Amino acid sequence: MLTLKQTPTPHIRSEDSVPKMMWTEVFALLPFVLASFLFFGFNAFRILVVSTGTALLAEMGMRKLLGKKSTLYDGSTVVTAFLLALILPPSLPSWMVALGSLFAIVFGKEIFGGLGQNPFNPTLVGYAFLSIGFNSLMKHPLESTEGVQTWVFGVTLFLGAIILIFKRLIHGDVSLIYLGTIYLFSLALGQEPNELTFGSTVLLAAFFMVTDPVTTPVTRLGERWFAFGAGLLTLLLREPTGILVMNALTPWLDDRLRPQRSR
């Protein structure tokens, strides 16, 4: 005798899933992770391990505390921890990395109810916390770039972007608008555009933060305006924490820039 499932339509589903998407993002970060090991050696490894370890523990602890099921399998915590590790200066002491990572997960994500509910990019919440609290120790990552290293970082990040675009996880035009805004407005203001635009932090932001599904608008038009605004703010602050302001504007953008048949 057959036992048949009787769920509503449609009866076929796409093969994509949230964990698949998140782990693909982690995978797309790997070339850049390896490049950072190459140039920063043990420090880069130390920061990545501390950031990821703390984030996983923080997530597990928060979920336990709030009596919710564990969601470690979905990979989103690892994405946040990796991104944070990759934008922190390599000389940062481990306790600060741990603090930033803890803050990112607890106050950037879990306090709002976990993945999908957080209004702000958790990575940038952790980063902003460290920047404000320990300004002197947070040596600006943009300043530590030089010839070959910039090239290798750039190439590995573009490689990651190609993976994401190929897997249809990000819209290339959104990243392009973000980078283009920074580049063109730098030029217009008479600044040297390359250093900021193609610095590893801004490229990371362009491919992994401005394109984050959770904290950006749901319509393509909204995403593009988001990228434009984020570009301007990045230029103004000379670091991607300006994206947090655009995160705050996302509900407004979603309200204004609706699909055609919505009023």
Next chain:
Amino acid sequence: MKPIRGGLKLDGKKDTTAVSWTITRPSPPRRVRIPLSFASDITVLPTVRVGESVRVGEKIAETKSRNSVTLHASISGKISEIAKFPHPLLGESESVEILSDNKDESLPEIGHERSGWELLSSSEIQRILGESGIPWNQPSSPIDTLIVNGCESEPYLTSDHSLLMSHPVEILKGCEIFFRLLGARNLLIVLEDNKEEVAELLKSKIFFNTWSHARVEVLPSRYPQGHETVLVGSLLKKPIQPGHSVWEVGVVVQNVTNVYAAYEAVVIQKPFYERVLTIAGECVAQPRNVWVRIGTLVEDVVKYARGFLRPPEKVVLGGPMTGVALGTLDIPVLGESRAILGLPKEVVRLDSIEPCIRCGRCVESCPVSISPVMITLAAEKDLFEVAQDYGAPFCIECGNCSYICPSKRPMVELIQYANAHS
């Protein structure tokens, strides 16, 4: 021709049944159950009694409303029961069960050309369609364009494709019948670009017939291209408001099955008691297109396809995007049933539901430009006005948002829930 807005490029999976255009004809089933109720709230009354003998094509039930509906015996034999039986859409319905006498004896006139059918008037054609059990609502406003919809944009389905390839001339005759019935001025046959050979075939026939009013349009294959509202919207740039009919913009859309049935009813005097159905899906041993008598039980069709290779997770009556999942195979095939699909676990993918990550894929895939993400998030909180604001009433339930959602959220159900409360 511009593709529809949004929509999805679905994996067609039509190869298993598109290998041969021969539509096989199994010997008639041992019994059929013909439901007397329709999903559209119409119920017909039996004109036969238990114990009576019927021949194939004989009338067994009818209504006398404005748009008359009749049902016909699909096998010859004895009426064994008139009682409530399972119905795929309604749960259960009063049905007429016929047990076969294995003679397959049909009414004498079936198969013989109706003399003078080319000269029939609109009202005579309408009467014949009604008496032949072909679903038809006479439009209440003047019709300019008849669209014959051969899109078949859902995966697995090839019943229209095989019918078009094997009977193009008959289908064009059917088009002509509807065309005359409506007094339309344009005939548009719409196909998707996975049926280029059908397009060429029909174009050449139309050319030799010197039909200046007829045109074949090939659209990119994208689901839900074949949905009436979407089709009319993208072809004629005429948006259809919710609750309104395409008649209001002077259009009637007919599907290939109906057009062929109209040919059979008007020209060879054969009522609508059988249809072409695709039996397919990864679990089915021998996928194919078959002529199925209406009222045949799903289990008999499955048996004819040599059963299942492995137990299916779902058996679907109809297409994979809009059909109905059956709980039992003891269910009759209806006039509108395009397919029987045996789908395995890895295709059905009843994964656990994750929270929405606001990726916006549902917005991008929506063919009617509403915001499924906002509607469903509002529906979860019972904010029905917000749901309406974001376009819930425009939803055509094509299923794209549910299909594409990486969190596997029940999007269509939530939109239906919102619409039920406003």
